Amino acid sequence: MAIVAIVGRPNVGKSSIFNRIIGKRSAIVDDQPGVTRDRLYGEAEWGGKSFYIVDTGGIMPSEAHPFMDLIAQQVDLAIDESVVIIFVVDGRDGITPMDKQIALKLRKSGKPVILAMNKLDNQKQEEDMLYEAYELGFDTVIATSAEHNKGFDEIQDVLVTLLPEEAEIEESSDEIRVTLVGRPNVGKSSLFNAIAGEKRSMVSDIAGTTRDVVDTLVEVDGTKFRFLDTAGLRRKSKVKSDIEYYSNVRTYQAIDRCQVALVLLDAQEPVTDQDKRLIGQVLERGKGLILVMNKWDLAPKESKIGDKMRDLLIDELPFAKYAPQIFISAISGRSLHKLPEMILSVENNRKRRISTSELNRLVREVLIFERMPGDGKGRSLKIYYCTQADGAPPAFIFFVNDITLSTRPFRRHLENIIRKMGDFSGVPIKIFMRNRE
Structure with missing residues (x-):
């Protein structure tokens, strides 16, 4: 924009x-x-x-x-x-x-x-x-x-x-656009440079040394990936200069532009509120999400630390528990070879479709044995049918007798049912209720 x-x-x-x-x-x-x-x-x-x-x-x-x-x-x-x-x-x-x-x-x-x-x-x-x-x-x-x-x-x-007309993104047809985002100094530029194979972004231990969005095109096994490196997103209270301010705006523009976002977290630090807000922004915009735990080479070398960290991430980020996780070191190159396949998988999941007949059959099979939400006065929610809308991320429309009878927990329940019908890992699912005409 x-x-x-x-x-x-x-x-x-x-x-x-x-x-x-x-x-x-x-x-x-x-x-x-x-x-x-x-x-x-x-x-x-x-x-x-x-x-x-x-x-x-x-x-x-x-x-x-x-x-x-x-x-x-x-x-x-x-x-x-x-x-x-x-x-x-x-x-x-x-x-x-x-x-x-x-x-x-x-x-x-x-x-x-x-x-x-x-x-x-x-x-x-x-x-x-x-x-x-x-x-x-x-x-x-x-x-x-x-x-x-x-x-x-x-x-x-x-x-x-x-205002100029929004230009069509030329690379959208045969490229997967991937944005690298995270708090300052979590290693985004180091990862970007490792992926690009050249030192495109300035790297230092000083938080905020990447001020612009830089991108590069990489082809892996016939698939083109356009990686966007952005400045670290700071809380507004920490934005102290004009340059940093506009950098934050450009970061959100890069999120809008991408299809899949790699949110980098620091393996040496706990998940912060800023991390959670950033992940929320990615999901709110309907983008694919991969949680990248960087600096894994500096993590404690205790037994089953990876499993413990995965459990911790799920506890800290319950709203993103469906997001795949990868533990890497941008400096040593550990596990970087797995990223392209993960990104491609998440992008395919964003485009995944379930036929209307299969969707209605499976939903009814599950809900027929459940108590539907109601108003406590004898009226209960009734689902007539549902369908998947066009486009990405996946969005499902349920036609019902009265949308006011629907509750947020029930919509989350419907989302969980749909996630069991296909692989939607790394992808937000939108649930909409409509009154049947």
Whole structure:
């Protein structure tokens, strides 16, 4: 998806615009200049188009605030990383010298810019300021007011006309796209380099040395794999620079682009909440999942340690218990030869289909002896028939008498039944309930 960046001085209302566009209060909104020190991003959709929206920290000269000494870097990054820029100025303050400096840099970039004149809460303010705003040299100027919920739909109407059409991924027909993701310094770049056979990513013991998504094409036994190496995903509270911030956005883009994700975990460390959230993102996006326990050469050499670690992973990650696991060393090359076959197997599982007749026969055979969920007043859920939807990951639609009688545990039970019908290891399964017309 395309990236849209919001830039401007501190306290001009960037976070308010960000929150209105993504539909929830994710950015911290405060009158203290510089309060949005970390960069926030979200996924938004308008007019049938999806995009990432980025809320950057306020831009200030270094002498005005100890945290704001990178005006050129911030604007340059917004220009480099985004396809459209929303430039926010404070309509109450008028156009300041700093606004003019930012505008000059944005005009030179040639990128589409929407100028949002914010905090214009009445008609007189709007009339007075819009003429002055056009002096900044941008064709699109929109008056906005968070207090009166004004101008935000108009911004998005214009925005989606400036977004490029989503390009078809050329390699999708005969390649399996694989993303390497994980926390910083778990060995993604070392694994990527071992797979690629050349030192494509910078490798060091300093977390976060891979900032961009790098990819390479590898062919194994006639199957082409495109491996994507990404920067380590950090918790938002640990994202301290513009470069790291945009790297996180690009990592999520790489997950969106892939078919199978290798989530690297460190054999020397316990599973963290960040690991769990990352795995959840992969599954939520419907991608194949393989858990890769790296640095296995450094693990204790006790008896049956592998079995113990597998049991521990299942305990820590019950929502991903169907994901295959592999224990490797990117440095020594241990077990790396097994990865291509595992990836191919998971991708085939993503495409696996069960015929409608077989699906209905097996489901009814199992459910006929079970008590169906109900409302406690004599009404119980009844399944008329089910079918598998087209596409990947596997999705199954159950047509029932009343979807309100369905429960989450029952849907999980249906998923478990389906998993026994075929090999769906490494693949999330979607269960949908529909009322029969």
